[in-house]
Amino acid sequence: MDVGTLLTVQLPTLLVVIIGVPAVLAGYIVLGEFLVRRLPDEARPRVRPWLWVGPALAFVGLFLVYPAVGTIIRSLYDKGGGTFVGLRNYASVLSLSDFPSSSSVWIAIRDNAYWLVFYTILALLFGLLLAVLSDRVPYETPVKSLIFMPMAISFTALAVIWRFMFSYQPPGAPQTGTLNAIVTGLFHAQPITWVQDERVNNFALIAAAVWGITGFVMVILSASLKGIPAELLEAARVDGAGEITIFRRVILPLLMPTITVVGTTLVIFALKAFDIVYVMTAGNYHTDVLANAMYKTLYLAQNFANSSAIAVILLIAVIPVLIFNLRQFRAVEARR
Amino acid sequence: MFLTRPLRRAPAFGLLAVLALAACAPGQSTGGGGGGGKIGGTVHVLAVWAGSEQDSFMAVLKPFEDRTGIKVEYESTRDLDATLLTRVQAGNPPEVTGAPSVGTLNKLASQGKLVSLDNIVDMNALKSQYADTWVKLGQGPGGKLYQIFSWAAMKGLVWYNPKSFQAKGYTAPKTWADFTALVSKIKADGTTPLCITLESGAASGWPGSDWIKEIVLSQSGPTVYDNWWQGKQKWTSTEIKQAWQTFGQLMGPGAGNVFGGPNYMVSTNFGDVGTPMFASPPKCYMLNQGSFITDFFVKANPSLKPAQDFTFFTLPPINSSYAGSTVMAGDGFAMTKNTPQSRELIKYLTTAEAQSIWVKRGGKISPNKNVPNSDYPDDISKQVATALGAAKIADFDAGDLMPADMRNAWWGKVLDFVKDQSKLDSILADLDKVQASSSTG
Numbered sequence: 160m161d162v163g164t165l166l167t168v169q170l171p172t173l174l175v176v177i178i179g180v181p182a183v184l185a186g187y188i189v190l191g192e193f194l195v196r197r198l199p200d201e202a203r204p205r206v207r208p209w210l211w212v213g214p215a216l217a218f219v220g221l222f223l224v225y226p227a228v229g230t231i232i233r234s235l236y237d238k239g240g241g242t243f244v245g246l247r248n249y250a251s252v253l254s255l256s257d258f259p260s261s262s263s264v265w266i267a268i269r270d271n272a273y274w275l276v277f278y279t280i281l282a283l284l285f286g287l288l289l290a291v292l293s294d295r296v297p298y299e300t301p302v303k304s305l306i307f308m309p310m311a312i313s314f315t316a317l318a319v320i321w322r323f324m325f326s327y328q329p330p331g332a333p334q335t336g337t338l339n340a341i342v343t344g345l346f347h348a349q350p351i352t353w354v355q356d357e358r359v360n361n362f363a364l365i366a367a368a369v370w371g372i373t374g375f376v377m378v379i380l381s382a383s384l385k386g387i388p389a390e391l392l393e394a395a396r397v398d399g400a401g402e403i404t405i406f407r408r409v410i411l412p413l414l415m416p417t418i419t420v421v422g423t424t425l426v427i428f429a430l431k432a433f434d435i436v437y438v439m440t441a442g443n444y445h446t447d448v449l450a451n452a453m454y455k456t457l458y459l460a461q462n463f464a465n466s467s468a469i470a471v472i473l474l475i476a477v478i479p480v481l482i483f484n485l486r487q488f489r490a491v492e493a494r495r
Numbered sequence: 496m497f498l499t500r501p502l503r504r505a506p507a508f509g510l511l512a513v514l515a516l517a518a519c520a521p522g523q524s525t526g527g528g529g530g531g532g533k534i535g536g537t538v539h540v541l542a543v544w545a546g547s548e549q550d551s552f553m554a555v556l557k558p559f560e561d562r563t564g565i566k567v568e569y570e571s572t573r574d575l576d577a578t579l580l581t582r583v584q585a586g587n588p589p590e591v592t593g594a595p596s597v598g599t600l601n602k603l604a605s606q607g608k609l610v611s612l613d614n615i616v617d618m619n620a621l622k623s624q625y626a627d628t629w630v631k632l633g634q635g636p637g638g639k640l641y642q643i644f645s646w647a648a649m650k651g652l653v654w655y656n657p658k659s660f661q662a663k664g665y666t667a668p669k670t671w672a673d674f675t676a677l678v679s680k681i682k683a684d685g686t687t688p689l690c691i692t693l694e695s696g697a698a699s700g701w702p703g704s705d706w707i708k709e710i711v712l713s714q715s716g717p718t719v720y721d722n723w724w725q726g727k728q729k730w731t732s733t734e735i736k737q738a739w740q741t742f743g744q745l746m747g748p749g750a751g752n753v754f755g756g757p758n759y760m761v762s763t764n765f766g767d768v769g770t771p772m773f774a775s776p777p778k779c780y781m782l783n784q785g786s787f788i789t790d791f792f793v794k795a796n797p798s799l800k801p802a803q804d805f806t807f808f809t810l811p812p813i814n815s816s817y818a819g820s821t822v823m824a825g826d827g828f829a830m831t832k833n834t835p836q837s838r839e840l841i842k843y844l845t846t847a848e849a850q851s852i853w854v855k856r857g858g859k860i861s862p863n864k865n866v867p868n869s870d871y872p873d874d875i876s877k878q879v880a881t882a883l884g885a886a887k888i889a890d891f892d893a894g895d896l897m898p899a900d901m902r903n904a905w906w907g908k909v910l911d912f913v914k915d916q917s918k919l920d921s922i923l924a925d926l927d928k929v930q931a932s933s934s935t936g
Binding site: 328329350352354355437444460 | 577756899
């Protein structure tokens with residue numbers, strides 16, 4: 160980095176960001192408020208919220224709504240973008256003649272379904288188990304910190320780590336992968352190609368992802384667990400309920416709203432799965448997911464029509480979950 | 496991707512941040528340097544080389560940086576096509592891109608996203624220093640020059656350890672029949688004859704595709720080969736299917752002729768292919784890989800001496816009328832942004848001076864006639880350079896010529912084929928579908 164660029168370009172830019180941005184922001188508020196005050200009394204409460212929410216709306220509109228609408232429109236045109244073809248891109252992406260083939264979007268949909276079910280359920284199960292159990296031990300904080308740690312690792316790094324964990328050497332050779340070392344050393348079985356074997360690879364990928372997210376689930380459920388009044392549990396114990404009954408009849412129902420919100424968030428994560436698949440298999444060996452299929456269609460095939468169609472399919476899959484999640488979130492907030 | 500992201504809480508100053516960012520957009524331009532012929536400034540280069548290959552490329556750039564005062568910012572990616580296309584579409588291309596696929600370059604050129612090099616490099620010098628093939632390969636739509644080649648790799652070289660061959664009384668085969676007989680003999684002697692490893696991240700499978708393209712060229716000739724990469728010859732056609740079958744027969748049922756079988760093949764990195772061959776006793780005796788692989792041999796095992804511990808024979812011709820055919824690959828450079836710095840770099844990379852640096856470090860062959868044979872560091876690379884010069888039918892890597900989605904689908908299907916050869920018909924039918932959709936782009 161030469162000094163000239165630093166002085167003439169980068170430093171002024173930094174100044175603009177540090178001083179200019181807050182200045183313009185303050186200017187917007189002052190000017191806005193100034194104008195709002197000049198309005199008649201009854202109009203003010205109607206206009207003021209829009210003044211404050213305006214920049215956020217513009218931001219979301221520009222970077223989310225506009226491109227989303229653009230993608231939907233693009234998905235209805237042919238490859239070149241000139242001819243309207245209706246739903247033909249969807250028909251070509253979801254062509255039934257491709258049904259069993261690995262290059263088809265159907266494999267991606269099947270694998271997304273695996274992710275949806277197993278990733279969500281396993282992460283919730285482990286998170287809940289760890290939250291409830293760690294609540295009962297004196298060394299709760301170190302345990303929770305340790306389990307939360309994978310959250311700090313990017314998905315890409317996580318995938319690289321797990322590739323080493325899953326690494327394979329032929330039978331007889333020393334196994335360099337942790338899992339195959341256990342399989343051959345402890346169980347005296349043949350090593351398994353975790354990432355390439357179509358019987359296990361989707362679950363291997365999902366397991367890596369679950370390892371990464373369990374800490375997050377645990378922390379949220381744990382926080383909610385702390386919110387349950389001790390008197391309530393005491394009362395249940397006095398009434399003669401066993402610990403398992405208390406968990407089933409008292410703790411679980413009270414945690415349910417949080418579990419639902421976390422669960423739906425996990426479902427969205429599962430539908431968005433990309434990084435781990437891209438790094439570990441690039442979608443080969445029948446592990447493709449929709450996001451990766453979209454990526455390949457967009458950047459390798461440069462087929463904007465079909466990739467837009469896949470994007471819209473993903474969007475349609477996510478929308479009901481999003482709505483449910485927002486409703487649930489509001490319900491939880493309302494209960495507070 | 497933006498579609499699935501949960502609604503973001505936009506900070507109120509977001510819009511203003513955008514305005515601020517717009518203010519720093521011209522930040523890419525760099526001021527001119529001082530006197531003494533130094534241009535100064537920076538040039539961004541995107542290419543695939545990492546690790547020891549990156550070290551060699553940096554060594555090539557060193558004299559250029561010292562002389563011109565231009566700093567080269569190098570970025571490496573194995574997923575070059577996707578990275579390049581993203582950057583180009585975002586309006587932020589690197590100035591120079593190294594070794595992209597010809598298919599991708601042609602696509603960019605037809606979109607007007609590449610700088611034509613006709614007025615930048617000295618065409619007369621280029622034509623006098625390079626064989627016609629290389630100049631033609633660099634020409635894209637409209638006959639304009641879009642790519643210059645600094646290095647080449649020769650494919651279809653079968654590497655073996657002469658010491659272990661001698662110990663067992665094996666000799667390098669001259670004909671395809673001899674080759675398959677040798678494979679059977681080694682197998683009968685109780686060792687797996689071949690080593691093939693296919694893992695390469697998002698590009699996994701490509702070493703297997705090398706086998707297939709070499710077989711197509713030497714079995715069915717250049718006409719079929721050219722029609723095939725141009726999308727005019729179907730994957731399900733007799734010739735292409737036959738090439739896959741030949742590859743399958745070589746690997747044997749369940750890939751029994753290959754060390755480690757399908758599991759090891761698909762899960763081991765292409766660079767580690769030689770490790771079992773140099774084990775004692777050897778676990779395999781032959782491997783087919785481009786001339787660059789010697790670099791990996793020596794890096795993994797520094798005690799190995801070229802010619803003494805490893806040497807090669809060219810993959811024997813299957814059909815005698817196509818004897819002397821070879822598949823080659825080139826490391827080309829294209830200019831994605833025209834700046835004084837990138838012009839200097841492109842000019843420099845066409846020179847024998849620049850190319851010799853990597854040639855001397857090993858692993859590369861130069862297509863430039865001005866690079867003397869004495870620059871090659873050992874007998875093996877001298878032999879490769881001679882073999883490339885002597886090739887009667889030299890055709891460029893079919894995978895690099897195909898559209899990127901076709902090529903990637905092929906790589907993926909190689910993995911499926913290695914795991915289960917009985918699926919060949921459905922594999923080829925799938926590839927036909929990709930061929931049909933990618934050629935109508």
